[in-house]
Amino acid sequence: MIRPALLSLLLAAAVAPAAAAGSLPNILIIFADDLGYGDVGCYNPESKVATPSIDRLASQGLRFTDAHSPSTVCTPSRYSLFTGRMAFRTGLKGVFTGAGGPNMIEADRLTLPGMLKEKGYLTALIGKWHVGLTFRDSEGKPISDGGPEGEKRIDYSRPITDSPVHRGFDEFFGTACCPTTDWIYAYIEDDRVPNPPVAPIDKSTIPENPYTKDCRPGRIAPDFKMDEVDLKFLDRSLRFLDKHKSERPDQPFFLVHSTQAVHLPSIPAPEFVGKSGLGAHGDFIMELDAIVGRLMTKLDELGMSENTIVMLSSDNGPEIAPIVNMRADHGHDGARPWRGMKRDQWEGGHRVPFIVRWQGEIEAGSETSQTTCLTDIMATCASIIGYQLPNDAAEDSFDLLPLLKDPDLKDPIRPFTIHQTNRLELAIRSGKWKYLDHRGSGGNDYRKKPQLTPYILPEKAPDAPGQLYDMEKDPGETENLYLKHPEKVRELKEALERLKSSGRSAPLRSSPDE
Template sequence: MKLLLLLITILSFSCSTKNELPNIIFILADDLGYGDVGIYNAKSNIPTPNLDKMAKEGMMFTDAHSPSTVCTPTRYSLLTGRMAFRTGKVGVFNTPGGPSMIEEDRLTVGEMLQSKGYKTAVVGKWHLGLTFFDSSGKHIKDGGIEAVQRIDFSRKIPDSPLSRGFDYFFGTPNCPTTDQLYAYMEGDMIPVPPTQLLNKDPLPKHIYSLDNDDGMIAPDFDLEEVDNKFLSKSKEFIEKHSKNSKNQPFFLFHSAQAVHLPSFPGNDFKGKTSSGPHGDFIFQLDYIVGELLKSVEENGFGDNTLIIFSSDNGPEVPTVVNMRKDHNHDGAYPLRGVKRDNWEGGHRVPFIAYWPGKIKAGSVSNQITSLTDFMATVAEIIDFKLPNNAAEDSYSMLSEFLGLNKGKQIRKYMLQQSIEPYRSQTVKLSIRKGPWKYLDHIGSGGNQYTNNDDYWSMPIEKNIPNDLTGAPGQLYNLNWDLGETKNLFFEYPEIRDELIKKLNQFKKSGRSTNLKEITEVDLKKYEPRKFVSSENDTINYRLFIPENYDSTKKYPLILFHHGAGGLGNDNVKNLESPLILEWAGKERQMRNPSFILAPQIPITKNLIGENGKPRTGIMKVHIRAIHEIIDDLEEEFSIDTKREYITGLSMGGECTWLSLIERPDRFAAAVPICGGDWIIDMKAKEIGEKFSKLPIWVFHGDEDEIVSVEVSRKFVKALRNAGGNPKYTEYKGVNHDSWTLAYRDNELIDWFFSQSKIKN
């Protein structure tokens, strides 16, 4: 009964918002620690009245996390719902840098909201990579002052936020006050370019001002007033939207500079606290939050706006070290670790959600959540169905916002990533399950801990035992040990091994969320058949016939070629694929009723050659037999011969290419997946020349250890060299099983069934 009420509440919420979608504002602080906000840290002497009030009138999360312990990866994950390590890119950007970390075909929160009619804007720090060009049009890939001086500022930036789901952008390419390019960017241009080297002499001098790189500065860029500039632009956006488009919902991503070093509070905030320049900076950030909430109210959006506040990672090393010493303030309190570290202080962050009339005032949530969850949460709010190739690490927190979970955890697992800047520049990972946390490394996973008084090093911790000798990782129970002081690696082997297994699974599968539920068909629905060809070749096959088949209608046909694991004569192993199970299921067939043909390549003593690969000559005999099966099916059933499609995985991907060569006129579209290694050298050029005009979509995982990803790259290159325009998807961090993601991709399915020989 409770579950039914929950579903009714959420469904009624979705229905009620279709005509009145809420405005959404996400305010992201920079390097603000869990203990930097008063309501999270009773020992803090830094006043944060606006954030405290927001929490008391909304929902305060106590177990919320940035996906990464540094800024660029967190911003990627916030806007895509996907862990950034899956991109293969490590670290953060320096100007010029680029290209954008957000892939061109990657769905973002902004694009999703645009599809529902939202006006979208981002104001502030972008820091996701941008492509700058020199005067000859060449992409500048290196960083530094000399690289900045080569930028041709008259050229548009092709991968600006405008190309990643935002209608409006005002901000800075990277860290506003510690980068080689000190200039504002608007839209896809920098309207006022830098003209001279930064003069640091007039800037404040204190222990929190040292992270301020040499660089080129624009004449209108004041390093001490950056956050006030961002605030004025966000308020301007809200005011203009109220005047010009009040009935259109909007999304504003306000990405603050505060409180990233150097701590340069604006002139109006200097000396406002007893906690020095950094305390003043935190106070200014709190003021900015208050001003944004006030602007929402004053412009008539207060009753229908969801506002979320959080931080991109934990507090910075020099900040924590010196604030503890000079002002008795601990921005990481009560946690171990800081920015870059994989311990809790590096990624457990303040998270406050405010939504009058929807979120109960004064709510406190212990729900485990990540900033990756923003995308799935927004998707549920606006009733957007996420495809399987988007938001792969995102869970919706809407039911928690609405107070419907009653303590039930939404997430079973959660991933985190950190980076070791001083060692290998490699990503370190951790995984949570309830109170249990496993780290796949020794030490912090980020900062150096020494006693050498280095500005960027944390002092060695007192009263915390050294890591267990011989333990390659760390295991903690955060209910017992929030400070992560006792490594339980050897004491709970079953829990440790489960988390290691899950972590590896999530790395290889390309996702940590469940694939969207799809009904699987009973395999008995596939009729077993046998066929003897004109060459006396016997082929067993299975045939799915659409439910309620009507001979007066035309139906498309899909030919599916199995992988090497499906070889045999049992007419069963050829059915092991998400396509077989799900494309014949209720949801898929309601949308695209179709025949599915699944032949089984028989095992014969001569099939496999001395090199361990199938003999092409023998395989061609089987391919010809399968084409004869299709010929017979066209006579037996009402099949649309202009909408016959072919696909296959691994060995079946190779069979897909061979089938195309055997009957180049038959298929309307083809989807070969991670196959072709035993024909690539002799057939790539032929395939390119013959099928450059055929709609083809190729899939492969970039970490495939069975069939090198270079195989698919060569086929795609051959098609393009011949003038073709094939679609190509290369899954980052995925091994051989790229077909599970591909066959569950709604975009692929829609594309496949949209092709026809008439159209093409």
């Protein structure tokens, strides 16, 4: 049940414990792209792809079985991860491509890296950004054209004025959008593109298979090799860790390693080609797992493992092509056991793997079924480091520290969780009940995509304007109970409207003096 009055929730204080000086842990977030709940062995016993490194990480920490990406697509999920705020509150639909911008994160908004930086952390992002940037043309005018013509207008001699280093990160090495998909095939270093694109990409060099259709015909830089992107990111993260150990061993670090894998096109590095026996996408999942393993090995080698919190998750569920083709060709289901996939409001679109390892603080091999959202990372980190969040920041972030300390905690951290699609369709979850404030998936149009029509389920309440599911009895979301439980629909719809209009779902926070 949702609490009777939202006011009582909002007046509850979220008091962060004070962190002792010099005891702050390092924090490493491995943020995979389009990795499905069913792609990982520790979440799907029937997975056909071996993921020993991720499985080992889960055996050493806490596995969340009911965790959700903030959105069903990448741009809004990344905004929400870095701000602790649901992206629908900005009103921006869809995702950025190419030179699309400006930065979706408001210049005056407190961010997760900015908060940690205030506490003395060295902050770095390596990999995919995808929250919008402002490139400029030869006259210094901002470009907001996310297509190929916008990329051609970029004056690469000019700095980017709203890059990650202007939103709380000390260092950035990565790409503007999806590294091997979105028009600009070049690396960004802090606020510059050292080696700009110079020629159209030669798509004849890209392997032809069902998982490589997403590569747009943009321009490519001389040092940008499509099958080396994730290993390039890995090399930079390993170098960051080595340098930090040698030069700043007493300063805590915050590193976000944001992968290309396993977003399409699936172009694994040569050392992984053919290794999974499950085609290019299976090889790509294996590459992601190996990257996780190499990062964990580096922490061990540097003696950093015990004082580093490691979090692993994904920005949304698996893409259409891997779902359809991996199911048909290899019997592998990246969304198992959920209905839906990337872009969908059904669970397959946003229920994601989420693992947290903190040696000595989190019980190894533990798990929790509490409903959580990746927006919660910001309030949780604030609690860990003793940072008092203001009320105009992390408005949709709940503190998970009590749950990290006690995975068997019975009292729910969240009375509700909001879900959103790229079309800004909304849903709300409270306990076992999930209400979708719309018809259909909220994302993919199953009737217009021939490859998806086999997955259309019979509609048992065709006249209902929304959907209501009992997730305990019907985790596959097959029976719409909208017309059978009008009182529950009304309760959840009213709660959703309150949370939209209030501008927050997390409780108001008291100041230290109150």
